[in-house]
Amino acid sequence: MSWSVDEMCQIAAQMEIKDGQFINLGIGMPTNITNFIPKGINVSFQSENGMLGMGPFPYEGEENADLINAGKQTITELSQSSYFDSAASFAMIRGSHIDLTILGALEVSTTGDLANWAVPGKMIKGMGGAMDLVANIKRVVVLMTHNSKDGSPKLVDKCTLPLTGVGVVDRVITDIGVFDVDHDVIKLIKKADSVSFNEIVQRSSAKIVDAR
Amino acid sequence: MTQFFNNAEEAIAGVLQDGMLLHAGGFGLCGIPENIITAIAKSGVKNLTVVSNNCGVDDFGLGILLKNGQIKKMISSYVGENKTFEKMYLDGTLELELNPQGTLAERIRAAGAGIPAFYTRTGVGTIVAEGKEIREFNGEKYIMEKALLADLAIIKGYRADKFGNVIYNKTARNFNPVMATAAKLTICEVEEIVETGELDPANIHTPAIYIHRLFKGKDYEKRIEKVTIRTREA
Numbered sequence: 001m002s003w004s005v006d007e008m009c010q011i012a013a014q015m016e017i018k019d020g021q022f023i024n025l026g027i028g029m030p031t032n033i034t035n036f037i038p039k040g041i042n043v044s045f046q047s048e049n050g051m052l053g054m055g056p057f058p059y060e061g062e063e064n065a066d067l068i069n070a071g072k073q074t075i076t077e078l079s080q081s082s083y084f085d086s087a088a089s090f091a092m093i094r095g096s097h098i099d100l101t102i103l104g105a106l107e108v109s110t111t112g113d114l115a116n117w118a119v120p121g122k123m124i125k126g127m128g129g130a131m132d133l134v135a136n137i138k139r140v141v142v143l144m145t146h147n148s149k150d151g152s153p154k155l156v157d158k159c160t161l162p163l164t165g166v167g168v169v170d171r172v173i174t175d176i177g178v179f180d181v182d183h184d185v186i187k188l189i190k191k192a193d194s195v196s197f198n199e200i201v202q203r204s205s206a207k208i209v210d211a212r
Numbered sequence: 213m214t215q216f217f218n219n220a221e222e223a224i225a226g227v228l229q230d231g232m233l234l235h236a237g238g239f240g241l242c243g244i245p246e247n248i249i250t251a252i253a254k255s256g257v258k259n260l261t262v263v264s265n266n267c268g269v270d271d272f273g274l275g276i277l278l279k280n281g282q283i284k285k286m287i288s289s290y291v292g293e294n295k296t297f298e299k300m301y302l303d304g305t306l307e308l309e310l311n312p313q314g315t316l317a318e319r320i321r322a323a324g325a326g327i328p329a330f331y332t333r334t335g336v337g338t339i340v341a342e343g344k345e346i347r348e349f350n351g352e353k354y355i356m357e358k359a360l361l362a363d364l365a366i367i368k369g370y371r372a373d374k375f376g377n378v379i380y381n382k383t384a385r386n387f388n389p390v391m392a393t394a395a396k397l398t399i400c401e402v403e404e405i406v407e408t409g410e411l412d413p414a415n416i417h418t419p420a421i422y423i424h425r426l427f428k429g430k431d432y433e434k435r436i437e438k439v440t441i442r443t444r445e446a
Contacts, residue, residue, distance in 0.1 A: 048313065049239040049386050057442040065242065065434035066370075066384035072240040072293070073440040083382055085389040085417075086239070086265070087321040090314025094332060113337075123302065124310070125292030131340060132314030135333040166337030 001194045002175040005029060008143060010036045011190070012102055012173050016141055017043055024048065024093070024133055026103025027071040030143050033102060044080065046098055048129040050089045053081035070129065090129070094136045101137040103130065105144045105172075107159040110206040112169040112181035114142065115161035127164060134165035146174035147203055155179065155186060155204040176200055179208070187211035214376025214420050216405075217427040220251035223399050227364060227425075228257040231284075235320065235391035236264040236274055237367035240293065240437050243384030244273050245368040247401045247429040252366075253280055261285040263320070263362060265313060265387055270296050272435055278306070287360070289313035293437065312340060315357050317390060323359035324393025324422075331356055365395035368429070369402040369418065373411045376420030378402065385417065392422040401429035 003011065009029070013036035017023065024046045025031055034056075037043065045054040047069040054069060055076035063074040084092075092098060107115040114134055117127040134140050144154055155172065172179045177200055178190040186208045188200060197210050217223040238244030253276050260283050267286055268275035275294050277283050285307035291297050300306035311319065312334045322330055331354035335341050345356040367388040370381035378400055380388055392398045400423045 047383070049242070050383050057440045059444055060441045063436060063439055063441065064382065065436050066381040068240065068242050068383055068437070072242070072437040074436060074438070075440075077382070083385055085385050086313070086317040086387045087390045090317050094314055094318070094334065123298050126288060126290035126310045127312055127340075128290040129313040131312035131338060132334045135336065136314075163338045 002146075002192050004175075005032060006036075008173055008175060009033045011178065012141065012143055013037055015178065016100060016102065016171075017041060019043070021099040022046060022052065022097065024098050024101045024137065026101065026130070026133075028104050030102045030104060031071070046089070046092065047075070048089050048093065048133070050084050050086055051077075051081060052084075053078045055081065090132055093129070093132050096136055096138055098137045100139045100141065101133045102141045102143055103133065105142040105154065106148070106161050107154050107156050108142055108144070108169050108172050108181070108206075109156050109159045110184055110186055112167045113159045114140070114164045114169050115159040116164050118162040120161060130164050134168040139170050140168050142169050142172045144172065144174055146176045153203060153205045155206040155208070157205045157207065176203070180211070185209055214423045215425050216374075217425060219427055220247040220401065220429070221254070223401075223425045223427045224248065224251050224255065227397060227399070228252065228255050229363075230257055231259045232257070232363045233261045234263065235362040235365040235395050236262055237365070237386065237388035237391045238273065239265050239383070239386035241268065241273050241435050243368050243380065243386050243388055244268070245366045245401050246432060247427075248366040248399060249274065249276055253277055253282070256282070258282055259284040261287065263287040263316070263360060265289050265316065267291045267294050267297050269293050269437065272433070281305075285309065287311060287316070289316050315340070316360075317387065319357055319360035320387070320390045320394045323361035324390060327359060329356050329358045360394065362391070362395040363397070365391045365398040367392050367398065367400045369400050371404045371406055371411065372400065372402040372423070372426055373406050373408045375408045376423040376426055377411055377416045378418040378423055379411060379415065380417050389418050392418045397424050398422055399425040401427055403429060403432060
Protein backbone atom coordinates (compact mmCIF):
# COMPACT_ATOMS: atom_id res chain seq x y z
CA MET A 1 0.00 0.00 0.00
CA SER A 2 1.15 3.47 -0.79
CA TRP A 3 0.66 6.17 1.83
CA SER A 4 -2.79 7.72 2.21
CA VAL A 5 -3.25 11.50 2.17
CA ASP A 6 -3.47 11.41 5.99
CA GLU A 7 -0.24 9.42 6.21
CA MET A 8 1.49 11.87 3.85
CA CYS A 9 0.31 14.77 5.98
CA GLN A 10 1.48 13.01 9.14
CA ILE A 11 4.93 12.44 7.60
CA ALA A 12 5.06 16.08 6.53
CA ALA A 13 4.10 17.25 10.01
CA GLN A 14 6.63 14.99 11.75
CA MET A 15 9.54 15.71 9.42
CA GLU A 16 9.04 19.39 8.76
CA ILE A 17 7.19 21.15 11.52
CA LYS A 18 9.22 22.49 14.41
CA ASP A 19 8.20 24.38 17.50
CA GLY A 20 7.91 28.14 17.05
CA GLN A 21 7.74 28.16 13.26
CA PHE A 22 5.71 30.50 11.06
CA ILE A 23 4.24 28.45 8.21
CA ASN A 24 2.21 29.01 5.05
CA LEU A 25 0.23 25.99 3.84
CA GLY A 26 -1.00 25.78 0.25
CA ILE A 27 -4.65 25.36 -0.63
CA GLY A 28 -5.89 21.74 -0.88
CA MET A 29 -4.08 18.68 0.47
CA PRO A 30 -1.48 20.55 2.58
CA THR A 31 -4.23 22.15 4.72
CA ASN A 32 -4.80 18.70 6.32
CA ILE A 33 -1.36 18.92 7.90
CA THR A 34 -2.85 21.09 10.68
CA ASN A 35 -4.59 17.92 11.96
CA PHE A 36 -1.25 16.18 12.55
CA ILE A 37 0.82 18.73 14.44
CA PRO A 38 2.62 16.78 17.18
CA LYS A 39 1.60 17.57 20.78
CA GLY A 40 3.66 20.26 22.45
CA ILE A 41 4.56 21.88 19.13
CA ASN A 42 3.28 25.45 18.83
CA VAL A 43 3.34 26.98 15.34
CA SER A 44 1.59 29.87 13.59
CA PHE A 45 -0.02 29.59 10.20
CA GLN A 46 0.02 32.56 7.85
CA SER A 47 -2.80 33.25 5.44
CA GLU A 48 -1.55 35.44 2.61
CA ASN A 49 -4.75 37.48 2.46
CA GLY A 50 -3.53 39.12 5.67
CA MET A 51 -3.46 37.05 8.83
CA LEU A 52 -0.90 35.39 11.05
CA GLY A 53 -2.13 32.82 13.54
CA MET A 54 -5.04 31.21 11.70
CA GLY A 55 -7.48 29.36 13.90
CA PRO A 56 -9.65 26.34 13.01
CA PHE A 57 -12.93 26.46 11.06
CA PRO A 58 -15.76 28.10 13.03
CA TYR A 59 -18.64 26.23 14.63
CA GLU A 60 -21.87 26.36 12.66
CA GLY A 61 -23.53 29.74 13.01
CA GLU A 62 -20.28 31.44 14.01
CA GLU A 63 -18.97 32.09 10.49
CA ASN A 64 -17.77 35.64 9.85
CA ALA A 65 -17.72 36.95 6.27
CA ASP A 66 -14.83 39.24 7.23
CA LEU A 67 -12.67 36.34 8.37
CA ILE A 68 -11.51 33.97 5.64
CA ASN A 69 -8.30 32.23 4.57
CA ALA A 70 -6.54 32.39 1.20
CA GLY A 71 -8.77 29.55 -0.01
CA LYS A 72 -11.79 31.78 0.77
CA GLN A 73 -12.91 29.41 3.55
CA THR A 74 -14.32 30.73 6.81
CA ILE A 75 -11.84 30.47 9.70
CA THR A 76 -11.46 31.76 13.26
CA GLU A 77 -8.90 33.85 15.13
CA LEU A 78 -6.71 32.87 18.07
CA SER A 79 -5.52 34.97 21.00
CA GLN A 80 -2.13 35.27 19.24
CA SER A 81 -3.57 36.28 15.82
CA SER A 82 -2.70 39.46 13.95
CA TYR A 83 -4.11 41.05 10.80
CA PHE A 84 -2.38 43.13 8.13
CA ASP A 85 -2.92 44.25 4.55
CA SER A 86 -1.93 42.36 1.38
CA ALA A 87 1.25 44.40 0.78
CA ALA A 88 2.45 43.77 4.35
CA SER A 89 1.52 40.11 4.00
CA PHE A 90 3.68 39.67 0.93
CA ALA A 91 6.47 41.78 2.39
CA MET A 92 6.50 39.16 5.15
CA ILE A 93 6.74 36.47 2.48
CA ARG A 94 9.13 38.27 0.10
CA GLY A 95 11.36 39.28 2.99
CA SER A 96 11.85 35.58 3.84
CA HIS A 97 10.38 35.89 7.33
CA ILE A 98 8.22 32.77 6.93
CA ASP A 99 10.07 29.59 7.86
CA LEU A 100 8.29 27.03 5.74
CA THR A 101 5.73 26.57 2.99
CA ILE A 102 4.16 23.24 2.07
CA LEU A 103 2.22 23.19 -1.17
CA GLY A 104 0.85 20.96 -3.91
CA ALA A 105 2.40 20.42 -7.35
CA LEU A 106 1.77 19.10 -10.84
CA GLU A 107 5.47 18.59 -11.62
CA VAL A 108 8.79 18.90 -9.79
CA SER A 109 12.04 18.59 -11.75
CA THR A 110 15.47 17.16 -10.89
CA THR A 111 16.75 20.69 -10.28
CA GLY A 112 13.84 21.67 -8.05
CA ASP A 113 11.79 23.54 -10.62
CA LEU A 114 8.12 23.62 -9.70
CA ALA A 115 5.00 23.69 -11.90
CA ASN A 116 1.74 23.96 -9.96
CA TRP A 117 -0.44 26.75 -11.30
CA ALA A 118 -1.54 25.99 -14.85
CA VAL A 119 -3.52 22.78 -15.25
CA PRO A 120 -3.18 21.15 -18.69
CA GLY A 121 -6.32 21.27 -20.83
CA LYS A 122 -8.00 23.76 -18.52
CA MET A 123 -8.21 27.51 -18.65
CA ILE A 124 -5.41 29.28 -16.81
CA LYS A 125 -6.93 30.69 -13.65
CA GLY A 126 -3.91 32.39 -12.17
CA MET A 127 -0.99 31.77 -9.88
CA GLY A 128 -2.43 33.56 -6.84
CA GLY A 129 0.37 33.80 -4.29
CA ALA A 130 2.21 30.62 -5.28
CA MET A 131 5.03 32.29 -7.22
CA ASP A 132 5.70 34.70 -4.33
CA LEU A 133 5.71 31.87 -1.79
CA VAL A 134 8.14 29.56 -3.58
CA ALA A 135 10.56 32.27 -4.70
CA ASN A 136 10.97 33.77 -1.26
CA ILE A 137 10.26 31.36 1.59
CA LYS A 138 13.29 29.73 3.20
CA ARG A 139 12.08 26.15 2.89
CA VAL A 140 9.73 24.88 0.18
CA VAL A 141 8.20 21.41 0.59
CA VAL A 142 5.90 19.83 -1.99
CA LEU A 143 3.15 17.40 -1.10
CA MET A 144 1.80 15.53 -4.14
CA THR A 145 0.82 12.13 -5.50
CA HIS A 146 3.79 10.46 -7.17
CA ASN A 147 1.99 10.06 -10.48
CA SER A 148 -0.85 11.87 -12.18
CA LYS A 149 -4.22 10.17 -12.75
CA ASP A 150 -3.09 8.83 -16.14
CA GLY A 151 0.01 7.36 -14.49
CA SER A 152 2.54 9.80 -15.88
CA PRO A 153 5.40 10.83 -13.58
CA LYS A 154 5.27 14.07 -11.64
CA LEU A 155 8.89 13.86 -10.47
CA VAL A 156 10.38 14.71 -13.84
CA ASP A 157 13.70 15.35 -15.51
CA LYS A 158 12.38 18.68 -16.81
CA CYS A 159 9.00 20.35 -16.25
CA THR A 160 6.76 20.59 -19.31
CA LEU A 161 4.02 22.71 -17.69
CA PRO A 162 4.28 26.47 -17.05
CA LEU A 163 6.68 27.04 -14.17
CA THR A 164 5.86 28.53 -10.79
CA GLY A 165 9.51 28.84 -9.79
CA VAL A 166 12.99 27.72 -10.87
CA GLY A 167 15.18 25.70 -8.50
CA VAL A 168 12.91 26.42 -5.55
CA VAL A 169 11.86 23.03 -4.13
CA ASP A 170 13.79 21.56 -1.18
CA ARG A 171 11.81 18.41 -0.47
CA VAL A 172 9.01 16.37 -2.07
CA ILE A 173 6.68 14.09 -0.14
CA THR A 174 4.63 11.75 -2.35
CA ASP A 175 2.42 8.74 -1.64
CA ILE A 176 5.42 6.41 -2.09
CA GLY A 177 8.46 8.29 -0.87
CA VAL A 178 10.20 11.34 0.55
CA PHE A 179 12.78 12.99 -1.70
CA ASP A 180 15.34 15.74 -1.25
CA VAL A 181 16.36 17.95 -4.15
CA ASP A 182 20.14 18.10 -4.12
CA HIS A 183 21.45 20.20 -7.02
CA ASP A 184 20.93 18.00 -10.11
CA VAL A 185 19.84 14.82 -8.40
CA ILE A 186 16.82 13.68 -6.42
CA LYS A 187 17.65 11.71 -3.29
CA LEU A 188 15.20 9.16 -1.90
CA ILE A 189 15.39 9.41 1.89
CA LYS A 190 12.29 7.44 2.95
CA LYS A 191 9.91 5.12 1.14
CA ALA A 192 6.61 3.34 1.63
CA ASP A 193 7.10 -0.32 2.57
CA SER A 194 5.01 -1.56 -0.33
CA VAL A 195 7.23 -0.20 -3.11
CA SER A 196 10.76 -1.07 -4.14
CA PHE A 197 13.43 1.47 -5.07
CA ASN A 198 13.26 0.19 -8.65
CA GLU A 199 9.54 0.78 -8.79
CA ILE A 200 10.04 4.35 -7.59
CA VAL A 201 12.66 4.90 -10.31
CA GLN A 202 10.29 3.45 -12.93
CA ARG A 203 7.46 5.70 -11.80
CA SER A 204 9.64 8.83 -12.10
CA SER A 205 11.44 10.49 -14.98
CA ALA A 206 13.77 12.47 -12.70
CA LYS A 207 17.18 11.04 -11.87
CA ILE A 208 16.76 9.42 -8.44
CA VAL A 209 19.43 8.00 -6.15
CA ASP A 210 18.83 5.89 -3.06
CA ALA A 211 20.08 7.90 -0.09
CA ARG A 212 18.35 6.02 2.71
CA MET B 213 -10.23 66.98 3.07
CA THR B 214 -12.51 63.97 2.82
CA GLN B 215 -15.87 64.80 1.25
CA PHE B 216 -18.90 62.98 2.63
CA PHE B 217 -21.83 61.74 0.57
CA ASN B 218 -25.21 60.18 1.33
CA ASN B 219 -24.87 57.12 -0.86
CA ALA B 220 -22.88 55.43 -3.62
CA GLU B 221 -24.67 57.19 -6.52
CA GLU B 222 -23.81 60.60 -5.09
CA ALA B 223 -20.26 59.56 -4.26
CA ILE B 224 -19.47 58.44 -7.82
CA ALA B 225 -21.24 61.39 -9.51
CA GLY B 226 -19.03 63.05 -12.12
CA VAL B 227 -16.18 60.64 -11.55
CA LEU B 228 -16.62 57.76 -13.98
CA GLN B 229 -15.24 57.79 -17.51
CA ASP B 230 -15.13 55.09 -20.17
CA GLY B 231 -11.73 53.40 -20.34
CA MET B 232 -10.74 54.20 -16.75
CA LEU B 233 -8.25 52.16 -14.72
CA LEU B 234 -9.84 51.09 -11.44
CA HIS B 235 -8.44 49.58 -8.26
CA ALA B 236 -11.18 47.52 -6.63
CA GLY B 237 -10.48 46.37 -3.06
CA GLY B 238 -11.32 42.97 -1.65
CA PHE B 239 -10.09 39.39 -1.60
CA GLY B 240 -12.60 37.02 -3.13
CA LEU B 241 -15.90 38.42 -1.83
CA CYS B 242 -14.34 39.56 1.44
CA GLY B 243 -14.09 43.31 1.96
CA ILE B 244 -15.50 44.35 -1.42
CA PRO B 245 -17.18 47.74 -2.01
CA GLU B 246 -20.66 46.31 -2.65
CA ASN B 247 -22.51 49.62 -2.87
CA ILE B 248 -20.03 51.24 -5.25
CA ILE B 249 -20.00 48.21 -7.53
CA THR B 250 -23.82 48.36 -7.77
CA ALA B 251 -23.68 52.08 -8.55
CA ILE B 252 -21.05 51.55 -11.26
CA ALA B 253 -23.22 48.82 -12.76
CA LYS B 254 -26.14 51.27 -12.95
CA SER B 255 -23.95 54.03 -14.44
CA GLY B 256 -23.29 52.05 -17.62
CA VAL B 257 -19.62 53.16 -17.81
CA LYS B 258 -17.69 50.94 -20.26
CA ASN B 259 -14.25 49.63 -21.22
CA LEU B 260 -12.95 49.57 -17.67
CA THR B 261 -9.61 48.06 -16.77
CA VAL B 262 -10.02 46.69 -13.26
CA VAL B 263 -7.20 45.82 -10.91
CA SER B 264 -8.47 43.39 -8.30
CA ASN B 265 -7.05 40.20 -6.83
CA ASN B 266 -10.09 38.25 -8.08
CA CYS B 267 -13.15 38.99 -10.19
CA GLY B 268 -16.04 38.15 -7.90
CA VAL B 269 -18.43 35.31 -8.68
CA ASP B 270 -20.95 35.11 -11.53
CA ASP B 271 -23.70 37.15 -9.90
CA PHE B 272 -21.92 39.09 -7.16
CA GLY B 273 -19.03 41.48 -6.68
CA LEU B 274 -17.11 42.46 -9.79
CA GLY B 275 -18.88 39.59 -11.56
CA ILE B 276 -21.83 42.02 -11.93
CA LEU B 277 -19.74 44.47 -13.98
CA LEU B 278 -18.30 41.60 -15.98
CA LYS B 279 -21.74 40.24 -16.87
CA ASN B 280 -22.78 43.77 -17.88
CA GLY B 281 -19.89 43.88 -20.35
CA GLN B 282 -18.40 46.93 -18.60
CA ILE B 283 -14.94 45.44 -18.08
CA LYS B 284 -12.44 45.34 -20.95
CA LYS B 285 -9.48 44.03 -19.01
CA MET B 286 -8.72 42.49 -15.61
CA ILE B 287 -5.39 42.66 -13.81
CA SER B 288 -5.61 39.93 -11.15
CA SER B 289 -3.75 37.07 -9.51
CA TYR B 290 -6.52 34.45 -9.56
CA VAL B 291 -9.81 34.39 -11.45
CA GLY B 292 -10.96 30.79 -10.93
CA GLU B 293 -14.28 31.40 -9.17
CA ASN B 294 -16.19 32.89 -12.06
CA LYS B 295 -17.67 31.03 -15.06
CA THR B 296 -18.72 34.19 -16.91
CA PHE B 297 -15.09 35.22 -16.76
CA GLU B 298 -13.93 31.96 -18.33
CA LYS B 299 -16.46 32.21 -21.14
CA MET B 300 -15.64 35.85 -21.95
CA TYR B 301 -11.92 35.19 -21.82
CA LEU B 302 -12.19 32.26 -24.21
CA ASP B 303 -14.48 34.33 -26.49
CA GLY B 304 -11.78 36.98 -26.64
CA THR B 305 -14.15 39.65 -25.25
CA LEU B 306 -12.06 40.06 -22.11
CA GLU B 307 -8.35 40.69 -21.65
CA LEU B 308 -6.50 39.29 -18.67
CA GLU B 309 -3.15 40.18 -17.15
CA LEU B 310 -2.12 37.79 -14.41
CA ASN B 311 0.26 39.03 -11.73
CA PRO B 312 1.62 37.05 -8.79
CA GLN B 313 -0.42 38.20 -5.80
CA GLY B 314 2.50 39.72 -3.90
CA THR B 315 3.80 41.46 -7.01
CA LEU B 316 0.32 42.88 -7.59
CA ALA B 317 0.12 44.16 -4.01
CA GLU B 318 3.60 45.68 -4.18
CA ARG B 319 2.97 47.33 -7.58
CA ILE B 320 0.00 49.06 -5.97
CA ARG B 321 1.91 49.92 -2.80
CA ALA B 322 4.80 51.32 -4.88
CA ALA B 323 2.41 53.56 -6.84
CA GLY B 324 1.05 55.00 -3.61
CA ALA B 325 4.52 55.48 -2.16
CA GLY B 326 6.03 57.28 -5.16
CA ILE B 327 8.23 54.38 -6.21
CA PRO B 328 8.12 53.90 -10.02
CA ALA B 329 9.44 50.33 -10.05
CA PHE B 330 11.03 47.68 -7.84
CA TYR B 331 12.93 44.40 -8.15
CA THR B 332 11.60 41.06 -6.95
CA ARG B 333 12.68 37.40 -7.07
CA THR B 334 9.04 36.39 -7.61
CA GLY B 335 8.52 34.88 -11.07
CA VAL B 336 12.17 34.65 -12.17
CA GLY B 337 12.39 32.01 -14.91
CA THR B 338 8.59 31.90 -15.42
CA ILE B 339 6.27 33.50 -17.99
CA VAL B 340 5.84 36.41 -15.58
CA ALA B 341 9.43 37.47 -16.36
CA GLU B 342 8.91 37.61 -20.13
CA GLY B 343 9.74 41.02 -21.59
CA LYS B 344 10.85 42.45 -18.24
CA GLU B 345 14.25 43.75 -17.19
CA ILE B 346 16.27 41.21 -15.20
CA ARG B 347 18.98 42.48 -12.88
CA GLU B 348 21.41 40.75 -10.58
CA PHE B 349 21.90 41.82 -6.98
CA ASN B 350 24.34 39.88 -4.76
CA GLY B 351 24.52 37.13 -7.38
CA GLU B 352 20.76 36.59 -7.53
CA LYS B 353 18.37 37.41 -10.35
CA TYR B 354 15.47 39.81 -9.87
CA ILE B 355 12.67 41.02 -12.16
CA MET B 356 11.81 44.69 -12.46
CA GLU B 357 8.11 45.30 -11.84
CA LYS B 358 6.46 48.67 -12.36
CA ALA B 359 4.15 50.64 -10.10
CA LEU B 360 0.43 50.42 -10.85
CA LEU B 361 -1.43 53.70 -10.36
CA ALA B 362 -5.19 53.88 -10.94
CA ASP B 363 -7.52 56.67 -11.99
CA LEU B 364 -9.94 55.61 -9.30
CA ALA B 365 -9.81 53.33 -6.26
CA ILE B 366 -13.03 51.89 -4.84
CA ILE B 367 -12.58 50.45 -1.38
CA LYS B 368 -14.54 49.12 1.58
CA GLY B 369 -13.80 49.96 5.21
CA TYR B 370 -15.45 48.87 8.44
CA ARG B 371 -15.65 52.17 10.34
CA ALA B 372 -14.73 55.74 9.54
CA ASP B 373 -14.78 58.87 11.66
CA LYS B 374 -16.22 62.17 10.47
CA PHE B 375 -12.76 63.36 9.46
CA GLY B 376 -12.31 60.42 7.05
CA ASN B 377 -9.97 58.12 8.98
CA VAL B 378 -10.77 54.49 8.23
CA ILE B 379 -10.34 51.10 9.91
CA TYR B 380 -11.00 47.65 8.48
CA ASN B 381 -12.32 44.46 10.05
CA LYS B 382 -10.15 41.33 10.27
CA THR B 383 -9.20 39.86 6.84
CA ALA B 384 -11.58 42.26 5.06
CA ARG B 385 -8.58 44.61 5.12
CA ASN B 386 -6.59 42.79 2.36
CA PHE B 387 -5.97 45.05 -0.68
CA ASN B 388 -8.14 47.96 0.53
CA PRO B 389 -5.51 50.05 2.40
CA VAL B 390 -2.88 49.82 -0.35
CA MET B 391 -5.37 50.61 -3.09
CA ALA B 392 -6.57 53.65 -1.13
CA THR B 393 -3.10 55.15 -1.53
CA ALA B 394 -2.62 54.41 -5.23
CA ALA B 395 -5.27 56.29 -7.21
CA LYS B 396 -5.92 59.83 -8.36
CA LEU B 397 -9.25 59.59 -6.53
CA THR B 398 -10.28 57.18 -3.78
CA ILE B 399 -13.89 56.49 -2.90
CA CYS B 400 -14.54 54.53 0.28
CA GLU B 401 -17.69 52.97 1.66
CA VAL B 402 -17.95 51.91 5.30
CA GLU B 403 -20.46 50.12 7.48
CA GLU B 404 -20.49 52.79 10.14
CA ILE B 405 -19.46 56.44 10.58
CA VAL B 406 -18.58 57.53 14.12
CA GLU B 407 -17.72 60.89 15.71
CA THR B 408 -14.19 62.13 15.16
CA GLY B 409 -12.15 61.05 18.18
CA GLU B 410 -14.02 57.80 18.68
CA LEU B 411 -11.46 55.80 16.73
CA ASP B 412 -8.15 55.30 18.51
CA PRO B 413 -5.61 57.51 16.66
CA ALA B 414 -2.95 54.86 17.32
CA ASN B 415 -5.00 52.29 15.43
CA ILE B 416 -6.09 54.05 12.26
CA HIS B 417 -5.44 51.80 9.25
CA THR B 418 -5.98 54.38 6.50
CA PRO B 419 -5.47 58.03 7.48
CA ALA B 420 -8.00 60.46 5.99
CA ILE B 421 -5.42 61.95 3.60
CA TYR B 422 -6.01 58.97 1.29
CA ILE B 423 -9.82 59.04 1.41
CA HIS B 424 -11.25 61.61 -0.99
CA ARG B 425 -14.89 60.61 -0.93
CA LEU B 426 -16.69 58.62 1.72
CA PHE B 427 -20.19 57.38 2.48
CA LYS B 428 -21.98 54.90 4.71
CA GLY B 429 -23.03 51.87 2.68
CA LYS B 430 -26.29 50.04 3.13
CA ASP B 431 -27.82 46.57 2.79
CA TYR B 432 -24.53 44.70 3.01
CA GLU B 433 -24.91 41.13 1.81
CA LYS B 434 -21.33 40.11 2.73
CA ARG B 435 -21.68 36.83 0.92
CA ILE B 436 -19.37 34.00 1.99
CA GLU B 437 -17.76 32.09 -0.86
CA LYS B 438 -16.97 28.88 1.02
CA VAL B 439 -18.67 28.24 4.34
CA THR B 440 -16.47 25.77 6.21
CA ILE B 441 -17.34 24.66 9.72
CA ARG B 442 -16.19 22.17 12.34
CA THR B 443 -18.53 19.99 14.32
CA ARG B 444 -18.82 20.35 18.05
CA GLU B 445 -17.51 17.41 20.00
CA ALA B 446 -20.31 15.72 21.89
